[in-house]
Amino acid sequence: MSHNEDKLYPWVDINPITSYHSQGHSFLDRSTKIMVSDQAQEPQMSIIDVPKVGAQSRVTCKVKYTCSSAPPALSLNGIPGTDRTIDSLLSDGIWERTIERTWNVEEDHKKVECTVRYPGGQSAKSELLLHVESFRVLAADVPRRFNALTRSCVVIPCSFQDDEDQPLTRGIWYKKTGGLVYHNARSDVLDQFKDRTKILGNLDEGDCSLEIDDIKPFDNGPFCFYGEKGTNKYRFNNSCVFIVMKASPEKPVMSLVPAQVNAGSTVNVSCSVSHSCSSHPPKFSWSVPYVNNEVSDTEMSRGVWKTTSTITFVVAGGDGQRNLNCTAIFWRGKNETRTFKLIVEGTTAYQMQKAIPVVIPVVILVLILFAVLLGIFFYRKRDVNIPHTPKISLG
Template structure:
């Protein structure tokens, strides 16, 4: 079963689940129950044969519809509610019988994520996008309610349509509606609507741009021959598919009268006919085959002796139209070429020599050719070559060359403009329930085609450490992973943590609602059985990447001095000792005691503090004989902050005269007195003073006081104070004032 699955609020959710065993088989494999993951109990989620103890969040809403079908443990939740969000649950096969070798089913769990918006459907169009042709339209909806799949509809007539269901990744099901569309215009919008169980409706649209096409001109005449000085009717017909492409027909005998008429026999079948009234002269007669009319003679007697007044063979003739320019081949792409998928290129040309047809050659892409010859009309053939290939990132264009038996050659080229598709970004490791100031690893990953299409993954939180790695998963498929070390505060509770993959052609995001709880002191950190107590705050804040000084004081006797003070973790890992070899590697060189231990000062400095240096850390003292002296309330938990506090500026006059003297202060609080913040101003001060103030809670306030002269020039001016914390993190505050003169 999947480790995470999404459920649409108000709809149903089917969690796919199967099991297997090789030894110690269950007695009743047809009985499957589901439980909520808990540390010390077994809250019941679903038990079809005894629902009395099901917890309120799931009571009456769960079934195991396929538990009697093989080794199946599917769970159906209907309807999904907000109370199911972030619930971690697991199945148990034959829960009424447990023994020494019963499998620990809780080691495999699934976490439900409840969403209130359905995912938009995907529209895919296959085929030759030409007006008058047919294409295949598919609309696919991804969901997790396979028992009650959504209803799909299209805004186009359904012809030879079908509805299919297939399994997707992560427990999803893909429902696909497929139909055939006859293209009747060059621009139209295809819209797909999906209605999920519970009433959620979502739509998607795609613009279908089709190519208008036309056929070769045809010329016909009403008389068998042209007689000098006698008018005859000659017609030229143009056939095409789009009404907006009405052609202008011209004749090379422009001085003779001609009329034009346009009609249609359907929305994609148009015809424009030009009728020329042609009066021939003796000068029009020529010896070229062009325009010659030929007719067959089938008689044993020579044609010169044929004087019958009956039917004549020349009543049926064929006219020769001779051209010295080879016809260019027509190249088209069937569908949209996407990297990693198969696509087809088609090239065709019309000719009148089936005994020695032209040769079509495709270059620029690999693959085998499929060649077909089709009789279009009397005497006119069309040769077509199609090549199917696996699209690669480096594919740029395709050329098609036609070679005729007479030596003529023509080439056409088409740009491929291959698409580099990408999948939706997924938060594969989510923050879950977090504690304030405790770092958690959050991971987002996205897969895509094309190495050049590498995305930038950004998060909606600043000053938080993240790493980015990209690897090639398979040929032309890449995965970029961003690992965020997230540190939340109580103010973040209820907000969203969002990762966004930014591609050149678009972006994709995934979000998670944050649940931040307040730090609660562990009983281990609150000893009460010692004789004396230390003065150590039980929780203390620190800025990651900077330093922190934990205030600590203990009772002392001058006549009984301590040899050393030691700070350690609950697992007895030592983080500070005056003998550096005792300190664990992670803290070596980063900790030191401040002040004099035998004056009661046991304050500890941790430099370059890391996101996971929370502790708790506890203090004890030692004498030469190695006696340890522990104190009540001697442990501290460090609540991490990703960003420094924002500096606070005193007010300045709203309006000042140029050249006047102004005094202003800027203060910031911190917990690193050994390396206090330094200040930077957007003006050049005449005088500058920095002060440091300690508060009883161990928080320090550093203040910069300056005096400066207001620069000349009318208008609103910004005054900015920037506090730069130890090891580089910084934050600024800005006020505005209007300067006159």
Template sequence: IPSRNMDNETKFMITCMLFTVICSSVSSDEWKATVVKSIDALVTSCVVVPCSFFHTGGNLPSSRLRGIWHEKDGIKKTIYHEDPTLIKDSFKERTKMLGRLGQNNCTLEITGVKDYDYGPFCFRVELVRTENNDPTKDMFSFVEDCVELNMLTEPPKPAVIKLQTATKGEPYTVTCSVIHTCPTHVPKLTWNLDSTKVTVHHKDIKQGNWETQSILTFIPEEDDNREITCTAEFNGGLKSSFTFTLHVKRIENYNHIIIPAVVGIGTALLFGIPCILMANKYKNRIAELQNQEGTMWNRLSRLSILFKFTVWCIKSACILRVFCFVLFCFLFVYLFSF
């Protein structure tokens, strides 16, 4: 009989152990969390840690849930709790739950980041009684899904996208952007130019990283090697900047080539065409006289025509020289005025 009792006790103990293992695995399977493994945090600034969780029993109201953030090596080392008296002194008034637990959002904000806030930090969820807010036995710490903070003592520098050369009198656009991890207190981007055409965008680039963009548009003037600076001011007061030199080119103007060419062609046409017409006229007249009988009168007529043609050519040549001289003076003054 004693041996039979021992067998029963052994079976009972084995059954209890199996039941405990099964229950613990089921209990752990009831909760799932998604937390970034690591995220940059600028000292003196702030950081927002994206976090979400899932319960197989479906969504529960916020009134039945309590969210806690703690250090991985100790549940009692609380960095966030709805009861401020339970928070570590070094984190008091510096942490805030941004997400609504009823929407499975456990996102955490840490402000005034210290160089020792590196973590790792883990999220813990507890089910509480609605009537008195006391915790129940249903709770879970996501110690396998914790976040570590990469401490940055220097702020990241802005990145600038621009064209190498600007054109005088034409719109010029330059984009300045900076990456950060605190969407609740975004960096402020400013320019050293006075312009009303500045557009700012904020973009979620995932894994807790955000991008703030400032797009500046202005009309450049003469090339004076002006320096343009984009400055990023982060929450907490730290600043960084990027400076580049703007090179402005003039709009290409070919008037100094076109005008002389047009004047030259016009002059050639103005004097060339009449000369050709007059030469043809006298040539035809002389040919007519040569075809007639060679009387003294015809010979005198040919000589008269040749004389008139010669006089006309001499006058035209003089006028052309005077005109060319005036044209040369005009072109000289025009070309050397650029």
């Protein structure tokens, strides 16, 4: 305290060094007053994320200082976690040191304490009470890993069991690293997920399946589900999923077709592809015109579907090798094609067979016409050869 309110005078000589302390010298005079305190300033503490049991949260502790060459030391106690320290210049000569701790919240976490220690030996403490939101823990069924096609959509299967009569009033999906992925209050959702997520299932029936549309390469999660009934929070075991990104879709699988087919024959063929976007299944395009097309969807495993297109087509004429193409077009445009090579035979016979229904009626018509003309000819000839009896007149 002996130097409290002392003034420091920096001496700046505006003349060359040769005139220093010479008679009639001039200099610029400025002063700085030193304010000395014998007590350390208490650090300031705050919570960044609302602490919820089972989720991650962050707490910060800050203190200002003026000795940048020997900054104070900050430490946090009461909760385990990982720290990062940041030093920021607030104004001329005024610095701020911040320590930020990230930790996994548990129900018995009640308070956190921050201590600041200065190189001169002074120290101070602050304490922050943690109002931890507790959850009732239920069981859920969510796959740990799930495949998704980028730019398409994915429907993450999710189900849970609740033995209470009152159903969940809200289902929420969040990133395990922090931030909401789906919430019925749009403003609470992270910007990069707004208008891309929705719960497809009925919470009253224990279905919490989540659709993420227009999948981005960074949408890998992990994503976790929890629920609410009014002010009560419900956390679920086995409720987190990691998304495995796929840049290219599955190649479709085509059923066996005879390697050699006759022109004009009828062929049935199926083309199927697996996917994880049940809300927008793939469409199919064929390289041949078909007379019938049946599309079916089958769940192969939890959340993984197979869509199948079965067509009936008539083999066109033209002997030789032909390509039969089936293209699966996935939601938002990505596609894959499977090709099967056919050997077409019997075109000449097929063309003759096609001509028969036309030739026979023409021949019959010609024969009928010929018969009619022939009948007319003989009728006229007979009429000429019949002798005429003379008429006798009685007088």
